[in-house]
Amino acid sequence: MDRPRVLVSLTAALVLTVTVLSGPAIGLADLTQPRYDMSGLGEGDATVDRVEAPSTVTLERGYQSESYYLVVPPARAYFASLSGKPTVAYGVEIPELGYSRSTTHFLSGGETGWVEFSIAEDTLRNRTVSADRYDGQLTLILRASGEKTVVHNGSVSVEVSG
Amino acid sequence: MSSGRGRVPAVRSLRPRARTAWDALIRVAVGDRLGLVVFLGTIVWSFLTWRIGFFITDNYTLANTLVAMADGHLTVADAVYGSLEAPGMSIHDGQLYGRNYGQVAFALPFLWALRGATSVADFGLVFTSLWSLLLLALAVQVGRLVDRRSALAVAGAGAVVSAFAVNVHLAEPLSETLVPVAALQLSTVVAAAFLASTGYRLFARLHGRRVGASVGVAVVAATPVGFWTSIPKRHVLSVAVLLGVAYAFYRSRDATATDALLSATGFRALAYALVGLLTWVHAGEAFIVFLALVLADLPTAPANDRRSLAVVGAAFAVSMLPFFLTNALVSGDPLRPPRMLSRFGEFSNEATFGSSSGSRLGSGGELLFGRLPRWFAGPILELSGRLSLLFDPFVRGTRVLTERPADVYRTLIRAGYIDSIGSHDDNQAINLTVLESAPIVAGVLEAVGLAGSRLRSTRGVDRSVRARLGGVVSSFTDSPGRATDAFVALSAVLFFLAYIPRLPIHAQVTVRYLLPLYAVGVYGLARQPSVRRVLSDHGRAVVWTYLGGVMLGAQLFFVVVTVGTFGRGGALQLHAVLGIAVGGVFALLAAGSAVDDRFDRATAVALGLSAAMGTNLLVLSGVVYFQYGPYALPMVDWLADLSASA
Numbered sequence: 001m002d003r004p005r006v007l008v009s010l011t012a013a014l015v016l017t018v019t020v021l022s023g024p025a026i027g028l029a030d031l032t033q034p035r036y037d038m039s040g041l042g043e044g045d046a047t048v049d050r051v052e053a054p055s056t057v058t059l060e061r062g063y064q065s066e067s068y069y070l071v072v073p074p075a076r077a078y079f080a081s082l083s084g085k086p087t088v089a090y091g092v093e094i095p096e097l098g099y100s101r102s103t104t105h106f107l108s109g110g111e112t113g114w115v116e117f118s119i120a121e122d123t124l125r126n127r128t129v130s131a132d133r134y135d136g137q138l139t140l141i142l143r144a145s146g147e148k149t150v151v152h153n154g155s156v157s158v159e160v161s162g
Numbered sequence: 163m164s165s166g167r168g169r170v171p172a173v174r175s176l177r178p179r180a181r182t183a184w185d186a187l188i189r190v191a192v193g194d195r196l197g198l199v200v201f202l203g204t205i206v207w208s209f210l211t212w213r214i215g216f217f218i219t220d221n222y223t224l225a226n227t228l229v230a231m232a233d234g235h236l237t238v239a240d241a242v243y244g245s246l247e248a249p250g251m252s253i254h255d256g257q258l259y260g261r262n263y264g265q266v267a268f269a270l271p272f273l274w275a276l277r278g279a280t281s282v283a284d285f286g287l288v289f290t291s292l293w294s295l296l297l298l299a300l301a302v303q304v305g306r307l308v309d310r311r312s313a314l315a316v317a318g319a320g321a322v323v324s325a326f327a328v329n330v331h332l333a334e335p336l337s338e339t340l341v342p343v344a345a346l347q348l349s350t351v352v353a354a355a356f357l358a359s360t361g362y363r364l365f366a367r368l369h370g371r372r373v374g375a376s377v378g379v380a381v382v383a384a385t386p387v388g389f390w391t392s393i394p395k396r397h398v399l400s401v402a403v404l405l406g407v408a409y410a411f412y413r414s415r416d417a418t419a420t421d422a423l424l425s426a427t428g429f430r431a432l433a434y435a436l437v438g439l440l441t442w443v444h445a446g447e448a449f450i451v452f453l454a455l456v457l458a459d460l461p462t463a464p465a466n467d468r469r470s471l472a473v474v475g476a477a478f479a480v481s482m483l484p485f486f487l488t489n490a491l492v493s494g495d496p497l498r499p500p501r502m503l504s505r506f507g508e509f510s511n512e513a514t515f516g517s518s519s520g521s522r523l524g525s526g527g528e529l530l531f532g533r534l535p536r537w538f539a540g541p542i543l544e545l546s547g548r549l550s551l552l553f554d555p556f557v558r559g560t561r562v563l564t565e566r567p568a569d570v571y572r573t574l575i576r577a578g579y580i581d582s583i584g585s586h587d588d589n590q591a592i593n594l595t596v597l598e599s600a601p602i603v604a605g606v607l608e609a610v611g612l613a614g615s616r617l618r619s620t621r622g623v624d625r626s627v628r629a630r631l632g633g634v635v636s637s638f639t640d641s642p643g644r645a646t647d648a649f650v651a652l653s654a655v656l657f658f659l660a661y662i663p664r665l666p667i668h669a670q671v672t673v674r675y676l677l678p679l680y681a682v683g684v685y686g687l688a689r690q691p692s693v694r695r696v697l698s699d700h701g702r703a704v705v706w707t708y709l710g711g712v713m714l715g716a717q718l719f720f721v722v723v724t725v726g727t728f729g730r731g732g733a734l735q736l737h738a739v740l741g742i743a744v745g746g747v748f749a750l751l752a753a754g755s756a757v758d759d760r761f762d763r764a765t766a767v768a769l770g771l772s773a774a775m776g777t778n779l780l781v782l783s784g785v786v787y788f789q790y791g792p793y794a795l796p797m798v799d800w801l802a803d804l805s806a807s808a
Binding site: 069 | 312578
């Protein structure tokens with residue numbers, strides 16, 4: 001047997017062996033694990049000292065589209081202490097449009113100092129947007145040791161552009 | 163001892179025999195080693211953007227039909243996936259039926275294979291392992307092809323081991339309820355691989371293996387054919403069959419091959435048999451290909467004697483048996499496919515060859531013929547109804563050309579935002595035109611330049627119209643390539659006419675109804691002598707511009723789309739606008755090259771860039787814009803997660 005062939009056969013054997021050994025028939029190891037460990041979320045403790053939230057969010061007309069994209073700048077919170085796996089939900093609400101949305105962030109212990117939170121971009125249909133500006137509400141809600149704490153709740157101006 | 167010695171020669175004689183069988187299989191399925199490389203490369207490539215799940219609602223119909231068929235019945239009783247009220251479900255005598263039974267039947271072996279694989283392997287690792295082994299096979303074959311076996315074995319083994327390690331590290335559990343839909347997707351990926359290798363085989367015979375390989379790669383990497391490879395719709399199958407028919411058609415006329423496995427008549431019969439099998443998938447599209455085939459085949463065939471027609475007819479009839487049988491089992495009428503039954507779902511956007519026009523004509527006729535005896539009126543009504551049902555789409559399509567030219571423009575050239583369509587997609591303009599999604603096909607415009615230069619060169623020659631006409635006809639009968647051109651061009655025109663009355667429409671993204679046009683576009687490009695000259699004289703420039711355009715271009719697109727406020731609609735429009743610009747320049751330069759070879763270097767760069775634009779659209783829509791399920795490869799899944807949070 002020549003060397004390239006040995007190398008190729010060994011590689012194929014490795015792939016097949018790992019696959020079969022971890023398979024349900026033999027089950028030597030479970031190689032497929034959820035990438036994010038969801039256990040214990042919302043448990044732990046956190047102390048928030050300060051919060052900085054944006055004063056305006058924008059509804060921008062998409063490129064070559066008739067839809068609007070809601071762009072919310074990130075908010076920051078200063079954590080004096082952090083343990084366990086608390087979560088923070090950063091949310092925006094525009095009552096006039098009947099619109100609300102929030103993005104939940106997972107924190108992990110030891111991550112003290114400033115932490116930045118974002119809200120994923122979202123699409124709004126054009127028919128719903130008619131005014132130049134709306135009043136909105138931004139919230140940061142901390143979930144730790146099974147309790148929900150509102151760490152920020154402030155009004156924000158929603159500017160329509162484009 | 164003695165028995166052991168007796169066995170050795172038996173083993174030895176088995177190996178050459180397996181070798182011969184393997185070689186024969188390769189030859190029949192993919193042509194030769196380079197064909198195998200194109201085949202494997204297409205699968206390896208398609209896995210990169212394969213999301214296991216449902217892209218479009220009627221995928222539910224096919225997946226539910228597959229589950230039912232695997233259990234041994236044609237009726238669909240349970241909604242294993244989604245709802246039974248999905249487009250494409252039909253109802254007959256209170257029973258629900260799916261559609262595209264041929265496609266579902268093609269997916270059955272894949273379902274069995276995957277079910278077998280999941281009994282010994284973790285489903286979350288099945289595709290990782292499969293992909294690793296295919297990548298290894300690809301490296302080995304490339305090594306043999308370029309005669310650098312050691313180097314490619316080392317590189318391949320290294321790449322496979324590291325990719326396998328990364329994939330295993332990132333692997334997540336995958337629900338086994340996804341096995342049937344994954345089987346459907348795997349079947350269309352394999353169909354796409356056959357599509358590419360058949361394109362290679364056709365052009366390897368027409369213009370050499372280099373052009374052949376370029377065609378095979380371009381179709382799946384630079385046009386939306388690659389967008390639909392892992393989305394289980396009929397379109398990729400239809401294009402694969404279309405190219406298969408073109409190949410068989412060419413071989414039926416090409417007397418130069420002395421090593422043919424089939425006679426000329428055999429290949430001709432094969433062409434019709436492939437069309438017959440396509441009826442089982444989609445009767446309407448099979449009819450388009452059939453019409454083009456008959457129109458191109460009968461006038462240009464070397465012989466239309468009774469014997470060869472009998473062979474061809476018999477093959478065609480046999481190939482349609484599964485179609486007739488399925489129809490007979492479903493509706494009791496062998497000529498009535500499930501698509502022509504009444505719909506169960508509330509809407510369907512695929513009614514081009516559907517029941518609406520046919521039943522309307524039928525009921526109108528019944529008023530007229532109602533008083534005649536049923537045995538007499540029935541067949542006439544049936545015949546006229548069916549004929550008008552078959553030809554009506556083409557008539558309507560021709561009318562659209564004059565009555566609604568704007569819709570033709572918005573299907574082929576530039577769509578932008580169209581309110582009636584965008585309202586289905588959150589007012590986002592996510593449906594691109596043919597040119598926008600595959601700038602490379604703009605190059606076929608160079609045929610116009612070529613025709614101009616040809617006209618100039620023949621102007622001086624004084625010939626009667628009749629002599630010229632005779633010359634044109636004989637050029638088609640004498641040249642297998644020209645005859646194949648006629649078949650391919652006719653199919654493209656008929657596909658276009660059949661679907662244009664419904665276009666533009668939502669849920670297309672890349673005008674999937676016209677998917678054959680992309681393959682035909684690449685075909686037309688590779689048939690131009692000047693494009694082949696560009697490819698052979700400046701091949702390096704094409705390849706490097708292409709690679710640069712993909713490596714840098716894809717990242718630039720991602721950065722611009724992420725930093726700016728684009729959203730999905732805006733991002734796709736960015737691809738569209740740049741695609742038109744690049745495609746337009748390529749069309750102009752290619753036309754220039756057709757007249758003067760001083761344009762060739764610039765044309766090479768434009769060709770590479772337009773191909774790169776097509777690839778960028780495939781990669782970004784596969785990994786960033788349309789994420790709808792776990793990716794077959796964990797490393798791509800991880801990358802897609804990362805890009806989503808950027």
